[in-house]
Amino acid sequence: MGIVIKNTAELEKMRQAGEVVRAVLDAVEAACVPGTTTAELDRIAARELARRGAVSAYTGYRPGGVRAYPAVLCTSINHVVVHGIPSRKHVLREGDIIGIDFACYKHGFCADAARTVAIGIISAPARDLLAATRACLARAVSACGPGSRLGDLGAAISAHAGAGGYGLVRDFLGHGIGRRMHEEPAVPNVGTAGTGRRLKPGMTIAIEPMLTLGGSAVRILDDQWTVVTDDGALAAHCEHTVAITDHGADVLAA
Ligand code: MF3
Numbered sequence: 001m002g003i004v005i006k007n008t009a010e011l012e013k014m015r016q017a018g019e020v021v022r023a024v025l026d027a028v029e030a031a032c033v034p035g036t037t038t039a040e041l042d043r044i045a046a047r048e049l050a051r052r053g054a055v056s057a058y059t060g061y062r063p064g065g066v067r068a069y070p071a072v073l074c075t076s077i078n079h080v081v082v083h084g085i086p087s088r089k090h091v092l093r094e095g096d097i098i099g100i101d102f103a104c105y106k107h108g109f110c111a112d113a114a115r116t117v118a119i120g121i122i123s124a125p126a127r128d129l130l131a132a133t134r135a136c137l138a139r140a141v142s143a144c145g146p147g148s149r150l151g152d153l154g155a156a157i158s159a160h161a162g163a164g165g166y167g168l169v170r171d172f173l174g175h176g177i178g179r180r181m182h183e184e185p186a187v188p189n190v191g192t193a194g195t196g197r198r199l200k201p202g203m204t205i206a207i208e209p210m211l212t213l214g215g216s217a218v219r220i221l222d223d224q225w226t227v228v229t230d231d232g233a234l235a236a237h238c239e240h241t242v243a244i245t246d247h248g249a250d251v252l253a254a
């Protein structure tokens, strides 16, 4: 199908979906305190979503052969990199970090975003990991602009992660986004500057670096979704949906 360019009206719909994503993540983040279960976070997301007349893009999502995703939100604690499934058995504790990842459809368009937040006071290395992951995302967004190339984004992310000595997960990628959650192009977190597809105004992409305090290797648990670091090291993930503009990138969902 190729990369779909969005017009102004379509970008406006994506921005509205992005507003819902931000509101849902804000409500979920506010509940990220010791003692909360991730099932409770999922209920909060469902409630906020229903109030705003949007639907989760994750619930029932079923990429080739995998069982349908069974929750509204992804909640990924500590060594879980992405796609953690909310559960009554997962209770947040002081010192944990949790990735909260959410996308919704509104007016036929999708926006996707994630953040990793601290539960109470966390260790200095964990704090640094969160800061580095956010900085990687910010650098990738800054690398966007008309005429820049996809490889510039991966190069910006991998250079910053590498300089800090962090592991960078390569097995999961960012993606184009629009009428569907996953569109072309794939948006890798590694790359060579000056290579890859050229970005054009009206392209909309989700950029999502995943860093670890250990290696890059990950595996998927028997539940078919939960992605964990192979070495058990802490991992962090953050994601924005952005639109390429005439001048750079416009964040539609954060
Ligand atoms: N942000 C992730 C992605 O773009 C979330 C997908 S989670 C799922 O792939 F639950 F929908 F699978």
Ligand code: CO
Pocket: 112, 174, 175, 206, 208, 239
């Ligand atoms: Co995504």
